[in-house]
Amino acid sequence: TQLLEQSPQFLSIQEGENLTVYCNSSSVFSSLQWYRQEPGEGPVLLVTVVTGGEVKKLKRLTFQFGDARKDSSLHITAAQPGDTGLYLCAGGVRDRDDKIIFGKGTRLHILP
Amino acid sequence: GAGVSQSPRYKVAKRGQDVALRCDPISGHVSLFWYQQALGQGPEFLTYFQNEAQLDKSGLPSDRFFAERPEGSVSTLKIQRTQQEDSAVYLCASSWDRLAGADEQYFGPGTRLTVT
Numbered sequence: 231t232q233l234l235e236q237s238p239q240f241l242s243i244q245e246g247e248n249l250t251v252y253c254n255s256s257s258v259f260s261s262l263q264w265y266r267q268e269p270g271e272g273p274v275l276l277v278t279v280v281t282g283g284e285v286k287k288l289k290r291l292t293f294q295f296g297d298a299r300k301d302s303s304l305h306i307t308a309a310q311p312g313d314t315g316l317y318l319c320a321g322g323v324r325d326r327d328d329k330i331i332f333g334k335g336t337r338l339h340i341l342p
Numbered sequence: 343g344a345g346v347s348q349s350p351r352y353k354v355a356k357r358g359q360d361v362a363l364r365c366d367p368i369s370g371h372v373s374l375f376w377y378q379q380a381l382g383q384g385p386e387f388l389t390y391f392q393n394e395a396q397l398d399k400s401g402l403p404s405d406r407f408f409a410e411r412p413e414g415s416v417s418t419l420k421i422q423r424t425q426q427e428d429s430a431v432y433l434c435a436s437s438w439d440r441l442a443g444a445d446e447q448y449f450g451p452g453t454r455l456t457v458t
Contacts, residue, residue: 272449
């Protein structure tokens with residue numbers, strides 16, 4: 231069974247702090263996406279990474295894809311209350327089982 | 343609109359009733375996905391269409407769940423004889439073309455189903 235494990239499950243920090251959340255698997259992914267979901271809404275795509283070692287930046291968010299394409303991290307600098315939400319990673323597997331797998335998410339709460 | 347739309351946004355059904363949930367994907371998107379999401383959890387895959395062909399339905403939890411996309415655009419997820427454990431948010435997503443390598447998905451707002 232292919233799994234995407236996200237850690238931590240929950241994180242509550244003060245505004246202005248930095249944080250990193252992780253997405254790990256034993257599977258190799260052809261691509262990996264990060265989404266943010268707010269209550270009552272569907273997930274919104276933040277970024278997709280494709281190449282091992284790739285780093286992408288989106289304002290204060292930095293996304294990295296592991297060299298072996300099995301893991302990824304999301305680093306937020308100077309967190310803001312607007313960053314609050316459920317962060318989901320999803321990986322595309324293209325082998326005998328062609329699937330997109332979602333992690334269970336990291337619930338982030340930024341305290342003003 | 344330019345995004346994925348779903349209707350209804352909220353549905354309350356009595357146990358045993360049948361329900362139908364609709365998804366309008368982004369125009370031109372070939373791939374369409376249905377997910378079930380429990381409160382505070384990540385989406386769980388239900389089924390996937392490429393145009394009108396249902397390529398993967400391995401996530402459907404029982405034969406009470408049925409999905410179709412007859413013309414390769416709008417899709418309907420039908421749940422027969424609803425049970426309380428069916429209560430969840432049902433998310434629809436579309437992508438340009440999964441088989442061509444487009445893994446990025448664009449989600450609708452979801453339908454919250456409550457079975458009483």
